[in-house]
Amino acid sequence: xxxxxxxxLVVDFGGQYTQLIVRRVRExxxxxxxxxxxxxxxxxxxxxxxxxxxxxxxxSTLEPxxxxxxxxxxxxxxxxxxxxxxxxMAKKLGGSVENxxxxxxxxxxxxxxxxxxxxxxxxxxxxxxxxxxxSVPEGFTVTxxxxxxxxxxxxxxxxxxxxxxxxxxxxxxxSGKDLLKAFLDEAGxxxxxxxxxxxxxxxxxxxxxVGAEEKVLCAVSxxxxxxxxxxxxxxxxxxxxxxxxxxxxxxxxxEAEQVIETFGGHFHANLKxxxxxxxxxxxxxxxxxxxxxxxxxxxxxxxxxxxxxxxxQGCDWLAxxxxxxxxxxxxxxxxxxxxxxxxxxGLPDWMRMKLIEPLRWLFKDEVRAVGRLLGLPxxxxxxxxxxxxxxxxxxxxxxxxxxxxxxxxxxxxxxxxLRKRDLHKGIWQSYAAxxxxxxxxxxxxxxxxxxxxxxxxxxxxxxxxxxxVHIPFDVLELVASRIxxxxxxVNRVFYDLTSKPPATIELE
Ligand code: XMP
Numbered sequence: 001x002x003x004x005x006x007x008x009l010v011v012d013f014g015g016q017y018t019q020l021i022v023r024r025v026r027e028x029x030x031x032x033x034x035x036x037x038x039x040x041x042x043x044x045x046x047x048x049x050x051x052x053x054x055x056x057x058x059x060s061t062l063e064p065x066x067x068x069x070x071x072x073x074x075x076x077x078x079x080x081x082x083x084x085x086x087x088x089m090a091k092k093l094g095g096s097v098e099n100x101x102x103x104x105x106x107x108x109x110x111x112x113x114x115x116x117x118x119x120x121x122x123x124x125x126x127x128x129x130x131x132x133x134x135s136v137p138e139g140f141t142v143t144x145x146x147x148x149x150x151x152x153x154x155x156x157x158x159x160x161x162x163x164x165x166x167x168x169x170x171x172x173x174x175s176g177k178d179l180l181k182a183f184l185d186e187a188g189x190x191x192x193x194x195x196x197x198x199x200x201x202x203x204x205x206x207x208x209x210v211g212a213e214e215k216v217l218c219a220v221s222x223x224x225x226x227x228x229x230x231x232x233x234x235x236x237x238x239x240x241x242x243x244x245x246x247x248x249x250x251x252x253x254x255e256a257e258q259v260i261e262t263f264g265g266h267f268h269a270n271l272k273x274x275x276x277x278x279x280x281x282x283x284x285x286x287x288x289x290x291x292x293x294x295x296x297x298x299x300x301x302x303x304x305x306x307x308x309x310x311x312x313q314g315c316d317w318l319a320x321x322x323x324x325x326x327x328x329x330x331x332x333x334x335x336x337x338x339x340x341x342x343x344x345x346g347l348p349d350w351m352r353m354k355l356i357e358p359l360r361w362l363f364k365d366e367v368r369a370v371g372r373l374l375g376l377p378x379x380x381x382x383x384x385x386x387x388x389x390x391x392x393x394x395x396x397x398x399x400x401x402x403x404x405x406x407x408x409x410x411x412x413x414x415x416x417x418l419r420k421r422d423l424h425k426g427i428w429q430s431y432a433a434x435x436x437x438x439x440x441x442x443x444x445x446x447x448x449x450x451x452x453x454x455x456x457x458x459x460x461x462x463x464x465x466x467x468x469v470h471i472p473f474d475v476l477e478l479v480a481s482r483i484x485x486x487x488x489x490v491n492r493v494f495y496d497l498t499s500k501p502p503a504t505i506e507l508e
Contacts (some may be wrong), residue, residue, distance in 0.1 A: 004201070006050040006189050008032040009042040013057030013067045013084045019328065020169045021053055021082065023363055024180055029191030033361075037067045044073040051078045051187035054085025056167065060131050061087045061097050078160035078187035080180075083129055086154065086163030093137035093161070100148075108146040108174060110153075115143035116162055116182040117153040120175035125152070125166035132165060133391065145254060154492060160186055195369045199232070202358055206236035209356065210317060216239045216356060218316035220271075221388070222251060222259045225321035227380045228371040230263060232358050233294060233319055235374060241272035242315055246304050248297065248388030249277035253412040264365045272311060274304055277401070282393070284399040288436070290508035293399065297389040306348050316351040322360045323367065378413055384429045393508040397436030402489070403451075407434050409487045410453045417456070417479050418471070427469055430457035432483075433507045440489035441484075450491035453483055458505055466500040 008025050012018040012034050023253070025032035035043045053073060059066045061084065071092045081089035087097045110123040125146075133151040136142055140161070144153035155162045162183055168176030184191075210216055218233050220226045220243050233241035236504045243263050247256040263269040283296050296321060305312065359367055371381040387393050396402050410432035433454045441448040455476070460466035480493035 005031045005193050007047070008053060008184070008187075008189065009040070009044060009047065009049040010034045010053045010055055011037050011044075011069060011085070012130075013055050013088070014059065015056035015082075016082065017167055017169050018055040019325065021055060024169045024177065024191065025053070025184070026363070026366070027177075028184055028189075029193050030184055031193040033140050037069055041070050041073050044077070049077065049082070050128045050189055051184065053183075054081040054088060054263065056083030056085065056128070059100070059266070061091050062099065062131060074353075078183070079160050079162070080183045081161075081163040081246075082169070083165060086151075086165055087129075087131055087133055089161065089163050090133040090135075090137060090140075090154070093140075093312065095133055095137040095140065095154075096135045097131050100130060100132045102148075103478060104128075104132075104148055108143045108149070108152075110146055113144050113153075115141070115153070115155045115157060117164065119178045119182040119183075121178060122174035124172070124174045125168075126170045126172040127166050129165060133163070151328070152419060157186070161336075163184070176181045176488060181384065181434065187344060195366070197360075198366075199235075199373055201368060202232060203236040204336045204358070206233065206358060210237055210240070214316040215242050215314055216317040217312060217351075217353065218243050218319040220245045220259060220263060222255045222380065222383070223321075223365060224364070224371065224381060224383050224403040225323065225384060227259075227262070227376055228367050228374065229319055229321045229359055230269065231371065231374040231376055234263075234267050234269050241270065241311065241319075243269045243271045243363060244305075244308075244312065245271060245273045246301060247273060247275050247403065248280040248300070248390065249435070250280065250297070250392045250399070252386070252391065253408040258377070258379065262380065265374070272308070274308060276300070276304055279304070281399070281401055286398065288397050293392050293508070295390050297310055297392050302348065305351060309348065309350060313350050316349065316353060317356045320355055320357050324361055324363055327360050357390040372454045381471050384427070387506060393506045394431060394433040396434060398430075401433055406451065406453070406487055406489050407432055410434075410455075410483045410493075413482045413486065414455050414479050417475060417482070421475065423469075423471060423475065426459060428458050428463070428466060429459035430469070430506055431455075435494075439492055442490065443484075448491045450489050451488070452492040452494060454494045454496050455479065455489050456505075456507070458500070460500075460505070463505060466505050468495075468497045468499060471495070 008023045022032045022034050046138055104127045107124055108127050132149055136154045137154045140154045142151050143155050146152050149165055153164045153398050168179040190463050216233055218230045218241050219232045245259050260273050264271040280300050283300050325465050368381050391404055391407050392399050414432050435452045438449050438451055457469040458466035459469050476495055483490055483493050
């Protein structure tokens with residue numbers, strides 16, 4: 001990201017926790033990036049980071065062709081090897097590694113502690129390995145063991161080489177944070193990376209990158225990433241950040257107003273808010289198929305931009321809310337920061353602008369911290385993920401203004417009752433959806449024949465898998481009662497208990 005900070009490069013050997021190592025280091029106020037083992041030698045040689053961490057990985061150092069690193073690039077740099085990283089360090093420096101008689105997986109207690117492992121207050125550690133170090137290289141001492149792992153940690157303090165067989169980055173290792181801090185201290189990392197200086201430096205970079213006469217087109221949706229990105233651009237270049245908000249009528253209750261109040265009112269942004277309910281509802285009329293609805297909504301977005309081309313054409317840059325996990329996933333953390341935007345199908349030619357990605361070095365929680373610092377309201381900064389097509393994928397069957405109203409009202413009741421009781425914390429997504437059927441009920445003396453609302457609340461780490469949240473039954477009962485009493489057209493409420501897989505998080 002920047003040459004002015006101390007930096008820890010984390011070499012990824014394919015471990016499932018490597019991103020977590022980067023995050024744990026950043027939590028100590030130290031800037032860190034991940035680098036695949038295949039390009040680590042070049043990057044370490046070129047960047048000379050303050051310290052290097054070698055990650056775990058699924059392979060065995062004993063296998064032919066196993067992930068490797070030429071240690072000559074590490075001369076003079078403090079190194080911590082974790083799991084596979086420790087085994088590789090042992091092998092490279094003259095120790096030995098063997099396949100253990102049985103795989104060790106789960107919680108273990110350290111039976112001894114000295115060296116940097118000595119700072120750990122608790123002994124419980126998370127192990128996940130087949131191979132293990134059986135003899136340490138010359139100059140190293142064994143600083144910790146468990147009943148079944150003779151070299152749970154090793155070090156050569158004089159050369160600032162440290163290794164642990166367990167995973168300090170996972171929360172099951174109760175004192176993992178202390179160990180990482182001890183390593184960072186040994187490596188002379190002072191913790192010079194904060195949200196405040198990220199904001200300051202990013203603003204300076206945006207100003208240097210965007211010419212004095214140039215403008216940046218910045219689409220805001222009300223979501224966390226686009227809101228933080230817009231707030232940062234406004235702080236950097238004022239009204240040359242052209243913020244565009246398309247109110248398609250498919251947002252939740254009061255969300256559109258909040259975007260307009262925040263950006264137009266509070267930030268005095270150069271905000272172009274396009275009220276496009278008729279266009280979207282018109283295009284969606286009569287359409288019931290989920291994929292057709294999604295495509296229709298996408299197309300209408302492009303049309304809005306085409307129709308307002310006159311106003312927007314002067315923009316030289318397009319801001320995109322790429323985050324660090326996307327950068328890592330694309331396999332190219334060093335990819336150029338600026339590239340021409342040719343990869344979004346269907347955009348008009350004039351929208352092929354230079355791309356600017358001011359959040360590309362941040363994890364989601366760091367984006368939220370930046371948003372708070374820039375003065376965005378909590379409701380925006382803490383917003384749950386919300387699909388681009390909005391309530392369009394939460395209304396089964398035809399999307400009409402009347403059906404949107406029903407979902408908005410039910411959704412507001414559900415989520416505000418959760419919030420009142422602090423139950424929203426730890427929930428990944430919670431929402432109300434409308435089914436495309438009718439059922440019979442009775443209200444007062446009247447028979448009703450109306451539509452059912454489905455409530456869904458899931459916990460998840462990354463949206464790939466999800467589980468229904470255990471919401472207290474009395475809260476569900478209260479929410480159901482409020483919805484049928486307060487939302488016209490609804491006479492039944494269901495709670496969706498299905499996990500993902502086999503279901504998905506959204507109903508469509
Ligand atoms: P599913 O329903 O596939 O959703 O389990 C996984 C995550 O993706 C979000 N989602 C979308 N986001 N456009 C988006 O921007 C979409 O069309 C879309 N569909 C689903 C969903 O909210 C969940 O977080």
